[in-house]
Amino acid sequence: MGRSKTTGNNGTVASSPSPSRSPVAEELPIGPLSIVVPEAEREQVKVNTASLSELKNACDDAIKRYLSRPELFKQNYIHxxxxxxxxxxxxxxxxxxxxxxxxxxxxxxxxxxxxxxxxxxxxxxxxxxxxxxIEKETIFQGKRKTFSRRIVTERISIGSRTVPVKSSIPPAYELQISYVRSSSNGKSLLAKGKTRGSREYNSFFDEQGTMDQQRLEQFVGELVEQTMEGKNS
Missing domain, CATH: 1.10.287 (Helix Hairpins)
Structure with a gap:
């Protein structure tokens, strides 16, 4: 850490610590929101908005494509x-x-x-x-290894479900995300978090059933990055 010099009233020179970046922030791996997905790589997704199963499956598949990009996580197909x-x-x-x-x-x-x-x-x-x-509502399990002065392993698991209609509230898409970041083959825990969030299906689909993939990716990316920071909600 560097020091800056200041002169006191008696003429003596004192040193004070200069600000530096937090080591935790430096070690935080790249998150989904840092990845820009070209529009040319997206295929149009259109479903029947009257079918909740089609809406959920379309969102599940879009999340798998988004998070399994080479820069993010390698999907685990064990289930x-x-x-x-x-x-x-x-x-x-x-x-x-x-x-x-x-x-x-x-x-x-x-x-x-x-x-x-x-x-x-x-x-x-x-x-x-x-x-x-065992599988329950899990739709995605991923793993990533990065090197930042040491080998860091990340594991993420995402579950989804449809929140049914409640009076005048439309059906919603809910995600439950758990995340663990560790080093030394899992012996040293660096971060751990669990996050839950939901958004109404009409936030991601228009009246014709066309998906707004960018909006869905923004929703998922925000939840994942909150979990990566060790937040619980």
Whole structure:
């Protein structure tokens, strides 16, 4: 830290510390609002405004595209992979069981058919339990590693849901964001935050159902950067 010299009434020279930038601010990684997305890279998104599921899915997909840009986070597909693995496994079991029952006489095939039926029910149940208790409302999980005098790892998780109509208030899109920034392979916690925010769907879509992607990105970017600063709301 530098020092500036001042002369007192008695002629002596005193030194006082000069202002310097906060080390925390210097280490804060780049946030979404610092990324400028060219309009040419955006494809028009148009949905049926009468369908809440279409509105939510369109917003979810736009957020994934925005936050998974090379400058931001690398998306983690663990939830999708698990659900696809369980789903395909149940389909394979069902197909094999049906084929075996078709090729082999009924009485002889009953033990295998029962095993196949039990496996199919078990896999379908596990898939449902995973989606309900583990994946929940998660739409995006991302990770980023940066180097600023040390290796810093960031992890972000975003969940979304539709807030239903309440009297005269239109349906809204709500996000829940959690964020952790650490170093030394997670041993040193640098920042941690959780943020929640919502905005009415008509803030992002016009009457024809065309999405204002820039406005949605601004909304998401502000929430993410608040969370990156360690704020909780």
């Amino acid at each position: 999708t992979d698990v659900r696809l693995g369980l789903g395909w496994s149940s389909v394979i079991v069902a197909g094999f069981t049906a084929l075996y029952g078709y090729k082999v006489e009924f009485e002889q095939s009953k033990p295998v058919i029962w095993i196949g039926l039990i496996l199919y029910c078990a896999l379908s149940t596990i898939q449902w339990l995973y989606a309900f208790f």
